[in-house]
Amino acid sequence: MSELEKLLEGVDMEWKALGDISEIYGGLKGKSKEDFTDGNAKYVSYKNIFYNIEVDFDKLDDVKVASGESQYEVRYGDVLFTGSSEIAIEAGMSSAVTSNSDIKVFLNSFSFGLRFNSDIEILPEFSKYLFRSHFMRKAIAKTANGVTRFNVSKKSFKKLQIPIPPIKIQKEIVRILDTFTELTTELTTELTTELTARKKQYSYYREQLLTFEENEFESLGNLAENLDSKRKPIASGLRESGVIPYYGASGIVDYVKDYIFDGDYLLISEDGANLTARKTPIAFSIGGKNWVNNHAHVLKFDTYAERRFVEYYLNSIDLTPYISGAAQPKLNKRNLNSIKIPNPSIKEKQRIVNILDKFDTLTTSISEGLPKEIDLRKKQYEYYREKLLTFPKQVN
Incomplete structure (x- = not known):
């Protein structure tokens, strides 16, 4: 019972x-x-x-x-x-x-x-x-x-x-949920504090790992193949629903029936307020069959390490010098290609990516690390809350 x-x-x-x-x-x-x-x-x-x-x-x-x-x-x-x-x-x-x-x-x-x-x-x-x-x-x-x-x-x-x-039962339910809320809040606070510390540690190591001498930089246009010419925007009313992700400047905006790309790519926001606000990463990796509209640049790299290295670097630097427009910020193809990127050996890129991938999983992945633990605590609280607030209906 x-x-x-x-x-x-x-x-x-x-x-x-x-x-x-x-x-x-x-x-x-x-x-x-x-x-x-x-x-x-x-x-x-x-x-x-x-x-x-x-x-x-x-x-x-x-x-x-x-x-x-x-x-x-x-x-x-x-x-x-x-x-x-x-x-x-x-x-x-x-x-x-x-x-x-x-x-x-x-x-x-x-x-x-x-x-x-x-x-x-x-x-x-x-x-x-x-x-x-x-x-x-x-x-x-x-x-x-x-x-x-x-x-x-x-x-x-x-x-x-x-x-x-009855009031007696209301009071008991409130007592139980208040207690559970307090415990959940304490645990979540502890986990959030630890997560914040890990993120600071991650930022520190990322800055250290991605700091290079001036003579080690190369223009992004020389490091990747730009596939912007293959993008095809589709108006929302003309999209056929499906399971293929349809990407825009900041991520998936819809799911469609067909695809124009198949593989691993780095997407970079071309326009939108997020270029300056940076509430979400402006560079993000995608894989598999996909469709990309004209609000995100599409770059292809030879290896995983090269793609992820550039992704980490772009998300860590200030891109203001490369962005045009005030009302509608834009990172055009020419400016994108001119961004200076560190270009150490492939072995060094692999080493740096391996380290940053571990930090990234620990701090930002919802399926692993501390964020998952915080999410599980919240779901556990919601589960017991629903149990206590699910009452039998009247039988007329």
Whole structure:
């Protein structure tokens, strides 16, 4: 018998529609851009809700609210939701208000709030876990409609049914999940700290290994075969769906039926904000059958060591001198070919790549090393959370 089954033994579980047990209210109305500077109150933003399981009053921004202005104030016990998202499952992300505020707090206009009726016994601390559970996320996603952006339908949202276990059981579930959350957070913090240290160590050795004398450099155009002329962009509406990865400037953007390349290549971003922001690597290796559009350069090398060596080096240096355009950064073919790359012996490249590959696996691979361990901890937490929040449905 599971932990939840023991808790629920002999208990009649109530399920009620949100529209019958709560009030749904909107966010701030009639506000202009100027109202969000030097305000006299605080407001919960879209990001506050989306990224946090509970409202963090220390991270709220200011808003101007005039005396007597009719706006809903956020209260202890409310559950706040994002109204829309580009992904259906992320529309309606929730954040529970689990503490009182001494100041007035409002909700931004891109979100909506749910306030339970006074006769409904449901703990805010229980709500924060309930509405972030997978089964509730899926149920809310089904109320979202749209094509390019999904919006939660309030009418459908009100019909959603939620379980309302007795307060005693809610408290026990909260106690268990709070304890598990604390342990998971501690373990994740330890692993993240270690991962950060490993990344610093990796950066140090990468810098040491990729530092060469000026006379050891060669232009990239002389080290690789450029296959840009074979690229073929396909408009999204004309692509035939398949299993072949279709690459753009920063990675896979779609899967198509056919391919134009088959083998191991190094792709390098040709344009886009990431050339300067560098949130993701601008150089990345690919293998097998693939299709590449005109937003990524395609380079072919004779050996694995040569390709990976250039990949590591390009991702470690500042490419600003080679990038043109301000509004739309671009690394054109001519500038790409002119980038100076260290060119030690193939034996030395192999030695350096072997070392950096090990660090790369340890620090960045999701299938090996510390990132995998962190991911497993999170999945373990989610597994037990779902077990504790999966209640038997009423039999009518």
